[in-house]
Amino acid sequence: MATAEAVDPLVEHWRQRFDPCASAGIPAHVTVLFPFLDSDRISSAVIDDLRTLIGEHSPFAVRFDEFRRFPGVLYLAPEPEQPLRALTETIWARWPEAPPYDGQFAEVIPHLTLASSQQVHELDEVERALATQLPATATISSVTLFESDGKHWSRRADFPLLG
Template sequence: MSDDTITSLGESPSKPDVTALTVFAPAADSLVTPLRMKHDPVAMDGVRTHITILYPFIHPDALNGSVLERLRRLFSTHDRFDYTLTGIRRFPNGIYLAPDPAQPFITLTEAVVSTFPDYPPYEGQFPDIVPHLTVAQCEDPQKLSEIERDFAIQAATVLPLRASVSHVWLMERRNGRWWEHTAFPLG
């Protein structure tokens, strides 16, 4: 994914049922939840603060024991890791917190795509994988700049935030609402 756009999980209620793989980021909840509830559609659809590993993933009707076992095995071969949310970054239609290092997130995405090649990140729309924690989305550049400015003041007293990843979550979207399906522990 390039810095040309931001696509969050299920940004449109008209999107079909789908799944995604995410890493929850509870360390950032108190900082980002108020803005996410106003400016990130998936927060309103039930998705906790997260960094996406792969979206979209398999259709929920195609989930079965074999798929879940392949995911469990895949994630068990990757170590848990720590990261820091270091600063605010911007896509043209969104602001996000950047994780550092980004490589462990990229490695997880690449591993899933290697195992499930029919599901490239964001349907192959972007040449690069840019791990990000979405804070807000807005099509109006001026309003987005205002949101970013206000958030930067608030975040200055909190960032950097240290966090760790121990699980990858399979999320399922049905009827416009996201649900936590399965947690896969890292090795």
């Protein structure tokens, strides 16, 4: 995932309250590819390939100034989104057996999830609270591989964008 930790102080309270990924250890981020490979398949060769592939991309700045929604999800849309799409496409091309979101969606939409709730008023509350604090910006200079033990997520490796 492309971590957007500069945005974390702005959104952390709401993510802790309404995004289960936050309480499981994942910082504010834009997902690059999920799910990836099972942990037992992530060898040193996979790590090396990721380092090379991601390292070919240059760091970039993103701006978050627009709220959008999926059913039951409030998110911030990153602009530009093309560098994030390019990262996804690069990694997916190398591991076609790991399509984004298990191939559930025809189009992958880069996003920073703020809240997940079936209660529209909760999503509205988060949006109202954050609206006056936008825009937010972040420099994406690395991609982090997280792995789960079934309850919590932890960083396995960081891959700098070197360009």
